[in-house]
Amino acid sequence: MNKTLKGWKDIPIAGVCWKPATQYLTGDWKTFKPIHDAEKCTKCLLCPMICPDSAIKWNQTNEEIEFDYDFCKGCGICANECPADAIKMVREGGE
Amino acid sequence: MTTTSWKPTAKEIVEKAELFTSGHRACAGCGPAIALRQVMKATRGPTIVTNATGCMEVVSTIYPYTAWKVPWIHTAFENVAANASGIEAALKAMKRKGRLAHENIDVIAFAGDGGTFDIGIQALSGAVERGHDFLYVLYDNEAYMNTGIQRSGSTPHGASTTTSPAGRVIPGKLQYKKPIADIMVAHEIPYVATASIAYWQDLLVKARRGLETEGPAFMHIFTPCPRGWRYDTSKTIEIARLGVETCIFPLWETIDGEYNLSPQSKIFALKPERKKKISGYLKMQRRFKHLFRPKFKHVIDEIQHRVDERWNRLLKRCNMTQSD
Ligand SMILES: Cc1ncc(C[n+]2csc(CCOP(=O)(O)OP(=O)(O)O)c2C)c(N)n1
Ligand code: SF4
Ligand code: SF4
Ligand code: SF4
Ligand SMILES: [Mg+2]
Numbered sequence: 156m157n158k159t160l161k162g163w164k165d166i167p168i169a170g171v172c173w174k175p176a177t178q179y180l181t182g183d184w185k186t187f188k189p190i191h192d193a194e195k196c197t198k199c200l201l202c203p204m205i206c207p208d209s210a211i212k213w214n215q216t217n218e219e220i221e222f223d224y225d226f227c228k229g230c231g232i233c234a235n236e237c238p239a240d241a242i243k244m245v246r247e248g249g250e
Numbered sequence: 251m252t253t254t255s256w257k258p259t260a261k262e263i264v265e266k267a268e269l270f271t272s273g274h275r276a277c278a279g280c281g282p283a284i285a286l287r288q289v290m291k292a293t294r295g296p297t298i299v300t301n302a303t304g305c306m307e308v309v310s311t312i313y314p315y316t317a318w319k320v321p322w323i324h325t326a327f328e329n330v331a332a333n334a335s336g337i338e339a340a341l342k343a344m345k346r347k348g349r350l351a352h353e354n355i356d357v358i359a360f361a362g363d364g365g366t367f368d369i370g371i372q373a374l375s376g377a378v379e380r381g382h383d384f385l386y387v388l389y390d391n392e393a394y395m396n397t398g399i400q401r402s403g404s405t406p407h408g409a410s411t412t413t414s415p416a417g418r419v420i421p422g423k424l425q426y427k428k429p430i431a432d433i434m435v436a437h438e439i440p441y442v443a444t445a446s447i448a449y450w451q452d453l454l455v456k457a458r459r460g461l462e463t464e465g466p467a468f469m470h471i472f473t474p475c476p477r478g479w480r481y482d483t484s485k486t487i488e489i490a491r492l493g494v495e496t497c498i499f500p501l502w503e504t505i506d507g508e509y510n511l512s513p514q515s516k517i518f519a520l521k522p523e524r525k526k527k528i529s530g531y532l533k534m535q536r537r538f539k540h541l542f543r544p545k546f547k548h549v550i551d552e553i554q555h556r557v558d559e560r561w562n563r564l565l566k567r568c569n570m571t572q573s574d
Contacts, residue, residue: 172316176273179315184278200260204450205487207283209272213264226272230279230476231484244484 177226181208185229187244191222195241202233202242254459258451263291267319274317276309279483281473281490282389283309284447286360289387289471290320292457296352298323298337302330302361302370305396305475306389328369331377334359334384356461357384364394367403367428378439378466385460385467388430391475399478403428406498407556408549409537411478416540421549426556434468435504441467443503448491449514456503472499480536489534495526497561502568509567519570525561528554 198220203211210227211220234242269290276283286306290297300323301307307324310317325333338357344350361370366388374386393411394400401414407426410416414423434442441463445453453471460467474489476482481489493499494514501512511519518525529550532538541549565571 170313172311172314174314174316175271176310176315176317177271179273179275179312181273181275200264203264204260204288205284205447207276207278207280207287207486208274209268209270209287213261215265223272228278230486231482232279232486235484236487 180225181228182210182223182225185224185227185247187229187231188224188247189222189227189229189231189233190243190245191220192241192243193219195239196220196237197239197241199238202237205232205236207232254455254462256455256458258292258454263450263454266291269293269297269319270310271317271319273315274310275312276305277475277477277483279476279486280305280309281447281475281486282306282362282391284486285387285389285453285471285473286310288447288450288453289358289360289457289469292454292461293320293356293358294458294461295354295356296320297356297358297461298341299358299360300325300330300333300337302359302365303327303396304362304365304394305391306360306362308396327365329373330359330361330365330370331374331386334386335377335380335382338382338384357382358461359384359386361386361388362395363388363390363392363404363430364400364402366390367430374434375437378434378437378468381465383463383465385457385463385469387457387460387469387471389471389473391473391478392427393475393478395475395478404430407553408532408541408546410540411537416546421540421546422538429560431468431470434470435507435509437466438507439466439468440464440506441504442470443468444470444472444499444501444512446472446490446494446499446501446514448487448494449501452501452512452514459503459505478537480539481534485534489531492526492531492534495524496528496531496557497525498528498531498557500561500564502564509564509569511564511568511570516570519565519568528557 210223270286298321401411408422410422416422443456500515
């Protein structure tokens with residue numbers, strides 16, 4: 156075997172992704188932003204189950220639904236599905 | 251096999267840690283990303299995930315970032331089931347040698363429809379035939395999305411994709427969707443289920459059953475893709491629900507080969523007048539837009555006919571018949 160070539164033990168093992176994706180904010184992708192109406196919200200907990208980006212959180216301390224705009228991509232699924240009509244999509248920066 | 255009595259409440263689930271996290275780079279409104287989140291909420295303990303090449307692998311691990319909070323191994327487009335077999339065999343060997351700290355470690359393989367219906371079917375068929383103990387989750391967005399919307403064995407009849415384009419003569423894909431879940435039932439494995447991201451509780455219970463199954467379990471999840479199906483990003487769950495309401499994607503499971511219709515679909519067997527027409531479902535997606543031209547209208551009737559035919563066949567397998 157050619158001495159200048161590396162043996163299989165010298166080759167680095169498969170690439171490892173080592174940074175949590177939560178350090179990469181996807182919130183700036185959005186054009187529309189969900190606005191939550193806590194008065195109308197029945198806390199049915201549907202929206203946190205269907206958000207593709209885990210951007211809707213249940214705050215166990217104050218028992219409230221919270222939106223994480225750092226990750227919300229503004230898809231509008233939550234607003235489309237909310238049975239209480241408690242989420243409205245508004246244009247970013249257009250409030 | 252025993253069936254789980256686990257019936258998760260919404261509160262229990264939202265309070266459970268996210269094992270597939272925010273910061274992944276799926277398109278806004280991605281159906282498959284919802285499926286991954288939901289399946290990972292059904293885990294029961296230490297879990298190893300392996301992922302075939304495809305959208306979900308790419309968007310969740312763009313170097314150096316990872317959206318996974320569990321050990322996760324990327325594999326090629328065609329061999330995720332072989333990879334899962336190897337992981338499970340290694341765990342077994344370690345356990346035998348007393349080198350495993352955990353009583354049990356679950357193994358989940360995720361793959362898209364291309365990686366399952368087409369190129370991955372040989373690895374999948376072999377892995378379940380050998381009886382490996384793992385859960386295979388097919389997230390079905392009905393085309394090769396990661397590489398730019400090419401048709402697969404899952405793409406439905408009439409859909410326009412970049413390799414089955416609708417034109418003046420040809421109305422999109424000519425073939426019908428391969429009945430993959432029935433093909434898996436024919437392998438005589440202990441557990442097979444279909445699920446939809448629009449019914450999270452049903453999906454979680456089925457995923458847990460799949461994990462608890464000793465031996466191979468297969469789950470087929472209906473996951474609309476706004477990019478490839480060409481609809482507004484807010485409609486993902488609405489379309490996933492319509493898939494069930496039109497019976498183009500009925501929900502059922504087999505336990506040791508016995509077919510059982512899930513409640514979300516059973517309602518349409520008991521009250522057939524509630525079953526929705528397929529045209530409304532097609533109309534919402536621009537991949538079917540050409541079907542509404544006068545020239546191709548007959549294709550909509552053909553699709554409806556095929557949906558009804560498959561639905562009736564399923565009802566027979568479930569020992570139910572359409573009462574109309
Ligand atoms: C052997 C091989 N052929 C082609 C490719 C290119 N490729 C990567 S992902 C992909 C399509 C994946 O489709 P699917 O499994 O449906 O997953 P999706 O991207 O839709 O989530 C293709 C063709 C590959 N990686 N390997
Ligand atoms: S879906 Fe609507 S009502 Fe339910 S928790 Fe979310 S905002 Fe509240
Ligand atoms: S708009 Fe989409 S990403 Fe944002 S919180 Fe609602 S469901 Fe999640
Ligand atoms: S192309 Fe479709 S499946 Fe792929 S990330 Fe985008 S929405 Fe999700
Ligand atoms: Mg696909």
